[in-house]
Structures are given as structure tokens and as C-alpha cells.
Amino acid sequence: MSDIFRGVWVVAYRELLRFIQERSRLFSSFAMPLIFLVIFGAGFGETIGAMVPGVNYLQFMYPGIIAMTVVMGAIMSGISVVWDREFGFLKEILVSPLGRSGIMLGKSVGAATISVIQVTVMLILAPILNISLSILMILQLLLVVFIISVSISGLGLLVAARMKSQQGFQLVTQIIIMPLIFLAGVFFPVNNVPLWMEFISKINPLTYGVDAIRQIFLGSEAAAALSVSIFGHTMSVLEDVLVVVVFGGILMLIAIWSFSRQE
Amino acid sequence: MNIIEVSKLSKKFGDLLAVDDVSFGVEEGEVFGFLGPNGAGKTTTINMLCTLLLPTGGKATVNGFDVVKQRAKVRESIGLVFQDSTLDEYLTAEQNLKFHAYAYKIAKTEREQRMNELLELVELSERRKSKVSTFSGGMKRRLELARGLLHSPKVLFLDEPTQGLDPQNRRHIWDHIHNLRRKNNLTIFLTTHYMDEAENCDRITIIDHGRIIAMDTPDKLKDSVGGDQVRLKAEDNIKAAEELRTKYGISAAIDNDEVTFNIAQGNSFYQN
Numbered sequence: 194m195s196d197i198f199r200g201v202w203v204v205a206y207r208e209l210l211r212f213i214q215e216r217s218r219l220f221s222s223f224a225m226p227l228i229f230l231v232i233f234g235a236g237f238g239e240t241i242g243a244m245v246p247g248v249n250y251l252q253f254m255y256p257g258i259i260a261m262t263v264v265m266g267a268i269m270s271g272i273s274v275v276w277d278r279e280f281g282f283l284k285e286i287l288v289s290p291l292g293r294s295g296i297m298l299g300k301s302v303g304a305a306t307i308s309v310i311q312v313t314v315m316l317i318l319a320p321i322l323n324i325s326l327s328i329l330m331i332l333q334l335l336l337v338v339f340i341i342s343v344s345i346s347g348l349g350l351l352v353a354a355r356m357k358s359q360q361g362f363q364l365v366t367q368i369i370i371m372p373l374i375f376l377a378g379v380f381f382p383v384n385n386v387p388l389w390m391e392f393i394s395k396i397n398p399l400t401y402g403v404d405a406i407r408q409i410f411l412g413s414e415a416a417a418a419l420s421v422s423i424f425g426h427t428m429s430v431l432e433d434v435l436v437v438v439v440f441g442g443i444l445m446l447i448a449i450w451s452f453s454r455q456e
Numbered sequence: 457m458n459i460i461e462v463s464k465l466s467k468k469f470g471d472l473l474a475v476d477d478v479s480f481g482v483e484e485g486e487v488f489g490f491l492g493p494n495g496a497g498k499t500t501t502i503n504m505l506c507t508l509l510l511p512t513g514g515k516a517t518v519n520g521f522d523v524v525k526q527r528a529k530v531r532e533s534i535g536l537v538f539q540d541s542t543l544d545e546y547l548t549a550e551q552n553l554k555f556h557a558y559a560y561k562i563a564k565t566e567r568e569q570r571m572n573e574l575l576e577l578v579e580l581s582e583r584r585k586s587k588v589s590t591f592s593g594g595m596k597r598r599l600e601l602a603r604g605l606l607h608s609p610k611v612l613f614l615d616e617p618t619q620g621l622d623p624q625n626r627r628h629i630w631d632h633i634h635n636l637r638r639k640n641n642l643t644i645f646l647t648t649h650y651m652d653e654a655e656n657c658d659r660i661t662i663i664d665h666g667r668i669i670a671m672d673t674p675d676k677l678k679d680s681v682g683g684d685q686v687r688l689k690a691e692d693n694i695k696a697a698e699e700l701r702t703k704y705g706i707s708a709a710i711d712n713d714e715v716t717f718n719i720a721q722g723n724s725f726y727q728n
Contacts, residue, residue, distance in 0.1 A: 199561065210547065215546060280545070281540050284536075285544075288506050288507065290560060291559050
């Protein structure tokens with residue numbers, strides 16, 4: 194058991210070290226969401242106007258973009274495994290006494306910690322967009338971000354468990370993960386879209402991650418109109434997080450199993 | 457008891473029998489060489505011994521631990537330098553070593569001391585704060601040697617340790633290996649396909665098509681397989697080869713502008 198914990202922190206520590214040292218990654222992780230926010234916000238803001246009374250499009254999209262950053266970061270944990278495999282470092286980890294599950298969870302915790310840092314920095318934008326923050330809200334947000342990130346990294350790690358090349362991973366990201374992100378309610382609420390789209394959105398676990406983060410930002414009044422409702426029941430933050438954790442947990446177990454059995 | 461004990465070890469990839477019923481033992485403190493062409497099963501054998509591959513048959517123990525049932529114990533007992541770099545090039549030399557120390561649970565005081573010692577030994581002390589991506593091939597290999605020894609393993613596995621290095625760097629690496637061995641009473645298990653490198657070993661095993669075809673000291677092996685190869689350039693290669701055949705009964709081949717032939721004792725023949 195102690196070997197697993199050591200694995201988690203050693204591997205997560207390296208992820209953080211690399212995140213801090215790679216300037217380009219540090220920069221792009223902040224620039225990308227900002228570009229999305231500015232372009233989509235300016236492009237759609239005027240046309241769409243208020244989403245519900247008191248919530249304009251930018252205020253709606255901002256939590257969505259934060260959620261997108263978290264999801265992308267979680268998927269990056271998988272890229273990191275494939276990267277290590279391609280450049281050989283994975284072997285160094287695999288022949289060490291660290292257990293296989295510790296390695297996978299370490300990648301996941303590393304990505305989640307990076308997400309928490311990114312989200313904290315992105316909070317600077319909240320006052321500009323007229324979104325009020327409280328200490329309690331920030332704490333709740335960062336906790337939920339961490340939990341969601343650890344869970345969703347299960348998806349990235351499962352894809353990566355046996356993937357040999359980064360190109361392969363990128364392909365899967367483009368044809369599966371990007372559509373899932375777009376259908377998760379980042380740019381529009383999933384309640385008033387065509388039925389087929391609503392169906393896909395509501396079985397898409399990422400939707401619930403986005404919803405949880407948005408509800409924390411916008412409060413429960415706005416939530417009633419914008420949040421995900423299943424058969425008339427509006428999901429609460431806790432229920433949202435639970436859906437993501439169960440889904441992510443199952444994928445993570447399969448990922449660890451698959452990773453441990455490989456040769 | 458032998459530090460490495462291998463009995464009837466096999467590995468199948470689908471229909472391909474990569475390692476076929478291999479048995480041998482390595483004594484503590486020995487430099488044991490695995491020699492053979494590419495694809496002979498050297499790396500597959502090493503990977504099974506260091507727990508990266510599961511054998512499909514047979515049994516192997518390293519430092520008394522079973523490579524299938526006691527993987528964690530085996531991993532703590534061994535150090536590795538692979539054919540291809542396994543360093544994190546985005547981190548510094550020191551950060552790479554530290555990661556290794558954390559992974560192998562080396563206490564802090566011991567860690568600093570061993571790091572200084574080993575970096576000194578492989579002559580990288582001055583570059584410890586540099587990113588590995590700025591290192592030359594030889595420097596990277598030396599850093600990997602130092603890292604492989606950081607946790608004081610009982611057995612050091614070297615898979616083609618000098619692959620892709622120039623002759624000067626190769627000699628350098630070998631000096632380090634001999635140094636390390638003297639200091640640590642280390643058992644070294646290495647693979648190579650360079651004949652001249654194999655001479656550094658106490659014992660050599662020759663493997664081909666997954667099977668052991670010879671195992672002995674370098675000198676005895678050389679004597680038994682026709683001793684030395686002699687290469688010479690003559691004004692008229694064809695005539696020289698003809699003369700060798702008629703005078704000494706040696707069948708010589710001509711390639712690359714050279715006459716080559718095998719003989720038991722190259723030195724004494726030369727003096728004639």
C-alpha cells in the first residue's frame with residue numbers, strides 16, 4: 194500500500210515539475226481558454242444576449258471554458274503516459290519498485306493538481322466578467338475541479354494504457370474526445386437542442402462535470418434554467434460530481450488493469 | 457548460490473519462439489556477457505529477468521527472488537541501462553537522479569552522498585544542473601550508468617551499453633564499468649554484439665535464434681571457434697589467397713579489398 198502512495202506522489206511530482214519547466218505548455222494552457230473566451234464571447238455575445246435574466250453569454254461560457262480546461266488537462270494525463278512510452282522514460286518507471294496502479298494514479302493526480310493551478314489563475318477573469326466570487330465558492334470549486342479531473346483522467350489513461358504513439362492518441366482525441374467536449378454544454382445549454390443531441394449530451398459524462406462547475410459559479414437560481422435536467426429532475430452539484438466519479442472510477446479501474454497486464 | 461539462476465526459460469510471441477529453453481547461472485561479482493546477433497533473444501531475456509516481460513515457460517531468480525512471483529523484490533535488487541535512453545530529457549541530470557532516488561525510497565542523507573559520488577565517478581558533477589537534452593550521447597549513457605547504480609543494486613543489467621557511441625566513448629564507458637565493479641562488488645549482466653567488447657567479460661554466452669549455442673570464458677571460446685580472424689591487404693589479393701591455400705592449407709575469402717581468414721593463434725602465425 195505504501196508503495197502505491199509513493200508511486201502517486203513521485204509520479205505526480207514529476208508531472209508538476211515538467212509543467213512548470215515547460216514554458217510553452219505553461220503559456221498555451223492559459224492562452225487557449227482565453228482565446229476561446231474572447232473570440233466566442235465577442236462573436237456570440239451580442240447575438241445571444243442574456244441566457245436567463247442576470248446571466249449573459251460570457252458569464253454562461255466562462256465556467257464552461259474552465260470546465261473544458263479541466264477536461265483537456267485530465268486527458269493530457271494520457272498523453273503524458275504515451276509520451277513517456279515513446280521517449281523511453283516509462284521503462285525507468287516500470288522497472289522501479291513503484292506499483293502499476295500507483296503510476297497511473299500519479300499521472301491522474303498530477304494532471305488534477307495542474308488543473309487546480311490553471312483554474313486558480315483563470316479566476317482572475319471572474320471580476321472582469323462581473324461574476325462574484327466568495328472564499329467558500331472558490332474552495333468548493335477547486336475541490337470539485339480536483340475530483341472531476343482525477344475521475345476524467347480515467348478516460349485519458351484508458352486510451353493511453355496500450356497506445357504506442359502520440360499520433361494514435363491524437364487521433365482518438367480528435368474523433369472521440371473533442372466531440373464529447375463540444376457536446377458537454379460548454380458553448381450552449383444542453384436542454385434546448387435537437388433531441389438526438391440532447392440524448393448524446395445527457396449520456397456524456399463530461400456534461401455533468403461542466404454542469405457542476407457552472408452551477409458553482411452561477412448559483413442555484415440560474416441553475417434551474419440552465420443546468421442539466423434528467424426526466425424533469427434538475428441535477429445538483431453533488432449529483433453531477435457523483436456521476437463523473439462513478440464513470441471515471443470505472444474507466445480508471447479498467448485503465449489500471451489494462452496497463453498492468455501489458456508486456 | 458548463484459545471484460542469477462535461469463532454468464528452462466522460454467518466451468513465445470505468438471508463433472515466434474524468441475527465447476527457447478534457456479538455462480544458465482551467474483555468480484556474484486561476475487561480468488557475464490550475452491553475445492549474439494540482433495534478434496537473437498538477448499533483450500527478451502533481459503526483459504524477463506528485470507520483470508518487464510512475463511516468461512511463457514521456465515523459471516528465473518535474481519538475488520534469490522522469483523522474477524514472476526516476487527517482482528517488487530527483484531526490481532529493488534537490480535539496476536538497468538537500456539539500449540535506448542530512458543532519461544527524462546526535459547529535466548536536469550540532478551532531477552533525473554532525484555526521481556530515481558524517490559522511486560527507490562533512498563533516504564535523504566544517503567541520496568545526496570550517493571548522487572555526489574556517482575556524478576563524480578561518471579564525470580558529470582559540473583553538469584548536474586543542466587537539462588539532459590543538452591547532453592551528448594556518451595554523457596547520457598554515463599548519467600544512466602550513475603542512475604542505475606544510485607540505489608546500490610546487486611545486479612546491473614546493461615543492454616548494449618555502448619550502442620551508437622563512437623570508439624572513444626565506448627572505451628570511456630567501459631572504463632567506468634570496470635571502475636564501478638571494483639568499487640561495488642557488483643554483478644554485471646550485459647548484452648552486446650561487439651566481439652571486442654565481449655572480451656571484457658569473465659564469461660560469455662552466445663545466443664542465436666533464442667538458444668544458447670556456447671558458454672565459456674572469452675579465451676576458451678576464441679580458441680574453440682577458430683581463434684583469430686586475420687585480415688590483410690596484398691598487392692594482388694587473389695594471388696595472396698591462392699598462396700595461403702597452397703602453402704598453409706587455409707581457405708581465405710576476399711572482400712572489401714582485403715583477404716580474410718581464420719586461424720587458431722593469429723599472433724604466432726603472423727610471426728612466421
